[in-house]
Amino acid sequence: MKTTFSTIPNSCLRFVTLALCTGGLSATSLFAGTTTNQPTATPEDPAFNNWINSSVGGLIIKGNQAQFQQAKPTFGPVYGGIDDMHYEQALGNKTTLKIDGHAIFGDNDYKVILDLTKEDLGFIRAGFTQFNTYYNGNGGYLPPSFNMPNSWPNGQFTAGPEYTLTRGSLWAELGLRTAKLPDLTLRYEHAWRKGQEDSTEWGGAATGGVFTGQNPLPAPYGSTSNNSATRKILPSFRNINETRDIFTLTGKQTIGKPDAIGVTDLNLNLCYELDRMNDSLNWQNTPGAAPTALVNNKNNVPMSANAYNMTQTDKQILNNYNGNISSVTRFGEKLWLTMGYAYSALSSDIDGGTRVAGPIYGSAYSPYYNNLQYANKSGSYINLGGGSQVGNSVGSINIMWMPIDGLTITPSGRFSITDTANNSNYLPEINQVTTNTVTKIAAVTKKVGGKTVTVTPAQSITNPVALVTRAGTAAAPTSILSTVYLNEFTEDVEVRYTKVKNWVFYADANWDEQYESTMDSSSGGASATVLNFNAVNGTLVQKYAVGANWYPLSNLNGSIQYYRQLQGINQNIRSDDPTRANQRLLQQNWCTDDGNVRLTWNPFSTVSLVSRYDVQRTIINSSWAADPNQNPVYPYGNSSVMKNQSITESLTWSPLDRLFLQGSLAYVLNQIDSPAVSQTAALQSANNNYWTASAGMGYAFDKKTQVRADVTYYTANNYQNNSQYGVPYNAGGTQYTFSASLVRQITRNVSMNVKYYFDTYSDSLSGGNNNYTAQMISTGLNMQF
């Protein structure tokens, strides 16, 4: 079980204690974005336009530190910095300088924005942002079951390290803002993502084979042949190295005089984006598993490895050009027209890529004898190349029309035409082949009495020394071409009526039609199979919604809404590959019903209640085929039912001028069910139920001192142990948090604060391996000037 324990050294404890007593230290605050305590200014007091807030704090974690930092990216044991700062200064001649930012040292969390603006001319802006996100790299947990090996009495679990991913952005912007010229803005941004993150594509752990041939699945689940000795719960991860360079030019101009009939706001945007990606996915297969022995392996050829680490790299360069123009034209207050058109062109280059199995992650491909044992594992390949060309045109039109007072009609339409051409090529790895040559010895005969007599019959002798055909890569690369033509048309009409006293009624209808033509072809590779797939898809989506808002009293209002959405997909397969036994969609229909009710009520001037109930159900029915001749065709029937209900209630009460109390409760029922659950005990419905509760209070002792305290509670109880048949996935966990803060005004422009935060989390899905208890305490200083 992974355990991480971090304590505050005694020297740091004394440091923090001193900070609490003096209130004179600055560092990072407990909660990002906490609002500062603003003084009450009198007419004679000067205004403070600038501020700097800083704090220092300590963090103690028992348990899984990575799990805590996924939600609260704070590094300990001591953290600190500038929570927030704002500085502005008039430089004369209608020019203003502004600087905003924060710097949380240790968390690698920085932000600074510079803004130099001159009225009636324009601005220069620049900024830098960087921060870390953290990921719990643990894999899955397989709880003990009656057929678990004796060596795993506590179940099976493999811990993974904490991963860190750094995101950042560096940008600069020039803006022209004059009365006589269009508003123009030129911007450049360089953004990046670098580091590692966890993945849910877990690798396989060999469970000793006890699941196969033993303890067969009970009726009606069938035979033991459906069991598997492998459980895919080993942690996996991705290496991320991505950059984006974005150049943008925007322009805006109003044509016509304000309030004139036909005045038009015109917007133009041009954008070029260059994306570079160099990522990889890493997972492992059955570490420690014995290799497959070779018959007659007298040449001592490496045996086929069942234990290996897989790394698949993905390298791409994308060039994306986009231009769009839009307009808003006002024909008085009762008729508006909005139109837009955009064109995008994207070209991508697959700049190499490999999928190689080896003894470690990132193993190099090594042909022939050096990697024989890892050849052709799970589709291995090298030298991935190719690219795509995409052209996309989008247009939209919207009208807002008020034919009579209180009635608003908004029809709108959109079209999108996309042409995509893709190609890829790669060299697949092939296995080594071991053969034993056969030596044929002719029969020995002799003449006896004029007749031919066989002395020794013909023989075929198998050479006991195995010969190996070298592994490596296929003789020719596999090449794939695909083209996709997608046309989409969307129409929408919304009607809103407000002339019934205290009521607003609305209705909306939306239709979306998609037509897609897809063609794939492939050649080369190990088998020189020609892939040929040609299909046409048609999709129709209809959505109809009605609703009403009710405002009977100043302290009472409510709303109710219902919609139904129907989606139908039909695929016509014109030709197909005779060797590719894919699952082929023929028809699929979705039906969604959704409703919600909300009520806001202030029964007393000091009490506010908000209640909300949401319910949604989606049914999916499908028909599939299984081979190119669409034989068999699986009958049309239910694939799944998805249900969601949530109820939330919140209360705010201010019994005294200086005291407020808040409470809230939310309960969510969410389930995805499928007839597949009745096919095998390895499958469970997807249950995502949970409930949360929170309570808070705030009290002002006087004009200078206030306290606040909050508690929250979260629990999900969906976990069911079916480890003897499969892997349990449904969430089961509980979390409590408590926070308290004290703010004290020292002078009119200086205040200090002390904050405490407690957080405990337990998780049955991870077998307790993701549990943690964390405490944070900080003190801060807020200064205005």
Next chain:
Amino acid sequence: MKGGGATNLMGKNEVCFQCHSAQKGPFVFQHEALREGCTTCHDPHGSVNQKLLVARNQMLCLKCHFQQQQNVPGQTYVPGQMRIGTDNHAGNVAQGTCWSGGCHEAVHGSQVNSHLRY
């Protein structure tokens, strides 16, 4: 962040692709679920599951990909089998999710494999 979809100029997935460009593709073999929307599999407003998935188990895929097992013309129903296409996947789903390592890893699309295995 301004939304997309319906009759907006920006498509419904473009909001997600502003940050998640690696999943945007294009791919030689596309996963049509992406065309239906990223929200087919992810809940951007929050989820109890990792990666904001609407389901953490095989239901994420089977809600669309499950095919009727019984009363199939020309095929004998065997209790306990779960055919996807012509392959019995009962043993596979016992190992883990559909997108586990070595299974169908390329859930957003693939440059090399029509089954979206890698």
